[in-house]
């Protein structure tokens with residue numbers, strides 16, 4: 001087994017396995033809490049370091065990297081505001097990437113998902129669970145300091161506006177945004193491509209400059225990931 005950095009993506013690695021049939025590679029992050037798996041992902045040990053395998057069929061951010069994200073803005077020490085944290089699958093990998101000096105504020109309004117997130121991520125010192133509705137960023141102002149980036153995966157029709165509202169409240173100037181657009185949660189009849197165009201136009205009208213966009217098939221059907229900078 002060999003480890004290689006993923007080009008342009010800090011803190012994410014390829015775990016390369018060689019066998020008679022050739023080489024197979026899987027994405028991974030360095031486990032912030034060695035010995036603990038978060039959602040059943042496998043742990044691999046190479047050169048005295050423990051890596052957590054990152055499944056692109058379970059995480060849209062991993063799917064985006066697999067689809068050839070040229071660069072990702074997330075780096076060690078970053079403070080990240082994560083909107084729609086679910087039960088913590090992708091937040092756990094961002095927690096690995098930002099490390100002990102970074103912070104992941106996890107906003108989630110479902111009590112059930114939040115309970116699971118807390119059970120899974122309580123050992124991670126850089127994760128701050130926030131049981132709030134992301135549509136009202138002012139309600140968590142007492143808990144969040146200015147952030148380097150906003151990650152948005154709410155699967156809501158108005159999520160571009162929700163991301164913009166949170167960026168206005170907490171994102172540093174020229175901070176980054178990553179947004180996963182699920183076409184089917186916006187309209188079940190409209191063409192996904194038209195939905196993507198509309199969502200990107202909304203982001204631009206709210207002060208974001210789009211740097212990259214990728215469809216996430218075959219990992220996620222009718223999903224787009226957009227990477228942007230906040231210039232408002």
Ligand SMILES: C[S@@+](CC[C@H](N)C(=O)[O-])C[C@H]1O[C@@H](n2cnc3c(N)ncnc32)[C@H](O)[C@@H]1O
Nearest residue numbers: 084085086089090108109110133134135153154
């Ligand atoms: C697609 S899931 C998130 C999966 C997670 N991002 C991951 O990759 O591990 C979307 C989540 O957003 C949450 N959500 C939707 N609208 C919300 C809102 N207005 N405020 C907070 N959470 C919201 C849902 O409860 C759900 O858990």
